[in-house]
Amino acid sequence: MEKKKLITDDGIRYDGRKLDELRPIKFQIGTLKNADGSAYVEWGRTKILVGVFGPRESHPKHLALADRCYIRARYHMAPFSVEERKSPAPSRREIELSKVMREALEPAIFAEFFPRTTIDIFAEVLQADGSTRCAAISAASLALTDAGVPMRDLVSSMAVAKVEGKLVLDVIDQEDKQGDSDMPMAIMPSKNVITLIQMDGLLTHEEFIQSVELAKKGCMEVYAKQKEALEEHFKKTMDREEV
Amino acid sequence: MEKKKLITDDGIRYDGRKLDELRPIKFQIGTLKNADGSAYVEWGRTKILVGVFGPRESHPKHLALADRCYIRARYHMAPFSVEERKSPAPSRREIELSKVMREALEPAIFAEFFPRTTIDIFAEVLQADGSTRCAAISAASLALTDAGVPMRDLVSSMAVAKVEGKLVLDVIDQEDKQGDSDMPMAIMPSKNVITLIQMDGLLTHEEFIQSVELAKKGCMEVYAKQKEALEEHFKKTMDREEV
Amino acid sequence: MEKKKLITDDGIRYDGRKLDELRPIKFQIGTLKNADGSAYVEWGRTKILVGVFGPRESHPKHLALADRCYIRARYHMAPFSVEERKSPAPSRREIELSKVMREALEPAIFAEFFPRTTIDIFAEVLQADGSTRCAAISAASLALTDAGVPMRDLVSSMAVAKVEGKLVLDVIDQEDKQGDSDMPMAIMPSKNVITLIQMDGLLTHEEFIQSVELAKKGCMEVYAKQKEALEEHFKKTMDREEV
């Protein structure tokens, strides 16, 4: 891959955004019929569909927990979602991201309300252009709400990267690959707690502190979009019910 | 693979047969000791051994059906059965043919007589020279009979291909690979119903109707050979019992 | 691999040993905290760690035996244990050696004392320089003792090879690869019975009889070292308990 300059001297990024500007993000709730809850997100060119099943009977039974719901999550990429066709078998990266996604969502779920049951969260990445785990987690928290799973809060997620010496918000593929660091974060916005943080690359202590601040700002913007989508969805549902 | 002409101007095929002529087909029943029922068939150079176990306890138990017998089938090719050594792991083709074989045989089995049990049908292709699914299905219905499974009818199977513009009966490898279409069919002969039909290749509507007719004729010839084999087998068994 | 002469005219081997001389062998008992019993052996450059769990509840349950303990064994090589990195997935060789190791140890275990339970024996080869199965079996019988599993006897194991026309005791890698035969054997020394014997290569009947004699002598030397290690271990344990 050829390295081009990704940020102009005026602080304009590869795709025309400012350093702390998000891509267009659009959530759609309830797009699937079979799933108990679902959400679709277009996050720039990143496109992800999430379906939730449950709480339902645990199968196999030995997975059942006596005091709370067992939560499973799968992050999976379609073969055509990336530049080079990806084998449909789950890669090591997908297995790690499935774990990380589950652990980012679990704190928001009142799992103790549903002992001995299972909730399944399935995220399919249809097109990947950076920040897929952030998009998947944010969409999944909407799908869980759509499924009627009682939640402490939504989970909103955003990544910050250091590219050509500058911190940038909402990372695209090109920036991720050429950048010096990548830091995805997820929070429960109204609780002000972090449910996901990962980082790789080189950051000074100071840069790290700034990254966390910037990520938080991004998460709050995602949160606003999530709430908008929820309102729109409930409005539609109510309209339909009134008919 | 070099393409030779497969049919002479006089309508004589690669292996000397006429267009609607079957290869020598020989069924042998009860060739295995451990299996509850078994049959071996030499169908030209195609050689297949079928073993049946059951009705027996379902394992694992969650497979058990409350109102009928659970039927499993496996179509499998030995590594040495084809020109190029085949890996013994089941290919996608073998998995599809296992399903198709099961569905061709199920209608003939009084599955409702044996709720909560399983019948296993295992077909091993020892040598493959075309029409292996037809041979496997036809032999399997004899193995089921040998196992004492109550049957509505035998299942008899035959393939028709279009080769060099002509419809031919009982397709060999060479004809399958060079031909324009392949259509395996299976019927319950005394019921006049179809339990298997697949087709690929290009056929006009008219040619398709002719193919079905020709396949049916072939199935009836197979049926005659199956009945012969059964008679011979029962005769032998009775002779043995009388001794 | 280049073939060098492995035995001098004076009967001195590649690594300086005499024909019937063992490498330095050192057993250490109780090296692991989590395992119910464990032993580590340095057998020349061959280094193996064995951990034993059980008797414990059988899982899955259908493995449970009504009249005795179910014994599982795994012989496994670390990727860095051999010249060329080995894939961590179990090879066919490792699967066979797991079976052979289990069957060499089973006769020594009072399995009938623990019906419906399972004992797991896990051997990890950290470095392989010949005679790994002998070292694993010998160490495993100490790990079983450390786990408190009641034993009829220890199991002591040793391999004999024919190299450049001569029978040699305690085979290293180089001798195994260039040699004409390899014969690992295991015995219960105080019972004078054989629990493992395998052989490959070409031996006359006479050479075979001599090989068995020589292997037995080697096993007895291993037995002495095993007993030493046990005494030392029990002494340490008692010292600790007295404090």
Place this chain on the structure above:
Amino acid sequence: MTNQIIPSVKRKQIIELAESGKRTDGRSLTDMRPVEIQTNVIEKAEGSATVRLGDTYVIAGVKFAIGDPFPDIPNDGVMSVSAEFVPLASSEFETGPPDENAIELARVVDRGLRESKLLDTSKLCIIPGKKVWIAWVDIFILDHRGNLMDAAALAGLSALLTSKMPKAEVSGEEVKVTEEFVPVPLRAIPVNVTMAKIGDKLFVDPSLEEEEVMDCRLSVAFAEDDQKQEKICAMQKGGSGTLTPEELLRAVEIAKVKSQELRKHLPSGGK
């Protein structure tokens, strides 16, 4: 163990309605559900399409990659069709490698596309005997509400119809992929029509409810070449029931008519 009571009640109801030519969702026996096809939905793929067939929802993507030809056809490119029953599509689907249903689906769609001679694989050759284009057609089931076969076939076909293929330049043994794209060499167009048999009736484009109680299904693919010549190019019976020869011939007649209807929904080639 599977409960068999609810399906048998449903089955009775479906059969009774069908006596007067009706179905539980208001369709006649030969009506398809509404068809909606969107193409170029995945910009990173060389071709892509989503298909909604009623509430059944399927996506297909096409990727081209350079690979080795099969030894017995050294001068032909390769088309590889896979289908994944993604677990979000149904509470019945599970994670793991494709099961027999996903494999059958992929192989039937593959045969339909292949046997119609849709794709001219001879034009996918880069260096004869050494390097060819592989067209990966991946079909993902996103919502399973019946008749996956037709939805998947439509999605795979639509993705191929709107694919652009990268262009390779050869100098000696070296292959370089250029930035340029060329149209995919397509010929006859296959369309698949599936019918469920329940009792003695045929139900075109069966819903999930109908599939749960059907005796068997029959899928028939008709290909139409550039002279508007129509031929049968693939057929597959599924399920444990039987068909009479008359039912088989009737089904083929129906498929011929319905495939013409479906053709109107297809995207026009190139993109």
Place this chain on the structure above:
Amino acid sequence: MTNQIIPSVKRKQIIELAESGKRTDGRSLTDMRPVEIQTNVIEKAEGSATVRLGDTYVIAGVKFAIGDPFPDIPNDGVMSVSAEFVPLASSEFETGPPDENAIELARVVDRGLRESKLLDTSKLCIIPGKKVWIAWVDIFILDHRGNLMDAAALAGLSALLTSKMPKAEVSGEEVKVTEEFVPVPLRAIPVNVTMAKIGDKLFVDPSLEEEEVMDCRLSVAFAEDDQKQEKICAMQKGGSGTLTPEELLRAVEIAKVKSQELRKHLPSGGK
């Protein structure tokens, strides 16, 4: 949980009979069951054989393919022996990849064939360090009625003994397989004899019934070279029982005699 009552009754009966030198199927302790070998049963294979040892029924096929040599023996061809316990052979066998029993069987047969120097792999080299012949020996168990080890070894051996090998022509780096066949380069012939130990007796060629109650088994392979020189070339104890040193030596004596008997059933080389 496995029921242990029936086997222990059977075991008692078998041991009592053996006291007077008899077995449940009428054989003496050192009798083999009838051996029947048929060769060239699979025309598409380069070599093949079925073996019936009593009611135990095994088939082996040999295929030659061109492949890469192992890096540490670049000038030698490769022999690869696999065994599959096909599920139709026993109600105990299951579908899936080979289990430890199938792997042990294949590896013991492999060692017998390999260590006897039966196959001269140096003559399977096509281009040193680059291309060699791989001889795939696939053994399928078709009916398991005891002593698979000897039946499988006989089948693999008989298939190799009657194999013909394709001939390759080399020009530069190009390899072309001709229509011609040449004999497989064979040397010493190994024959495997298995005995079960039950109580303090050795049972040659154990039946399934005997295997179910045995303490352990011992397999001994003797190789005979062209000077009629006999050597032990492979040995394997199986099962959880023990052998005394005297029993071991006795077993080897018996195997020596019985392997000579078995040799008479072998097909003559070439085909």
Place this chain on the structure above:
Amino acid sequence: MTNQIIPSVKRKQIIELAESGKRTDGRSLTDMRPVEIQTNVIEKAEGSATVRLGDTYVIAGVKFAIGDPFPDIPNDGVMSVSAEFVPLASSEFETGPPDENAIELARVVDRGLRESKLLDTSKLCIIPGKKVWIAWVDIFILDHRGNLMDAAALAGLSALLTSKMPKAEVSGEEVKVTEEFVPVPLRAIPVNVTMAKIGDKLFVDPSLEEEEVMDCRLSVAFAEDDQKQEKICAMQKGGSGTLTPEELLRAVEIAKVKSQELRKHLPSGGK
């Protein structure tokens, strides 16, 4: 179903003790357990180390092999980190392919080593675009008593720090591995520090007991380059609990201090 009573009692006890800055094993909240590193323990590996962190016991081995570069970085060698949770290490571990915990561990260790720019992979190139060195770093957990992350990272690092690399000679397209060894091209050194959050306290280097009742853990790796410049190079939260922003920043402060402490235990480079 998992019993939840014992853990909740333990958790209460651990939290109460922590109020007065103590832990069940006598450490303060910021104390690491004793660290013991042994290197060159596997002579056949190009580098190796065992690490004992309290009773947690881990081994790592490094092997160099010649392989193909990734197409997108044709002039760089490859480092591949795997972790195996060997079943003898814990009654909870099972045989089989690595589970999500083993994969996460390997990937976090890998990122720490990789993102610190520890290994200069550009110097692992043999023939640009064709042949490069692959450094296989295999980490085996031998006894799991808590904080595998730090123990594994230390083991992998120590094995790499003391590795010697084989030297390859190139003539044309031919690569020959010589008997000579050269030092591995290393740069900045990463050290990982993990803390468990239980209640509102952070526990450095958590024991197994603490991990069983923790809310979540945070691992932070600091890299130090040859100018003694320190930077954060990897971070990973694990577990289902949450962190406040203040806890996150505090944890990073602690990790900075503790990583300096751990550095003193590292083996000096080369061997």
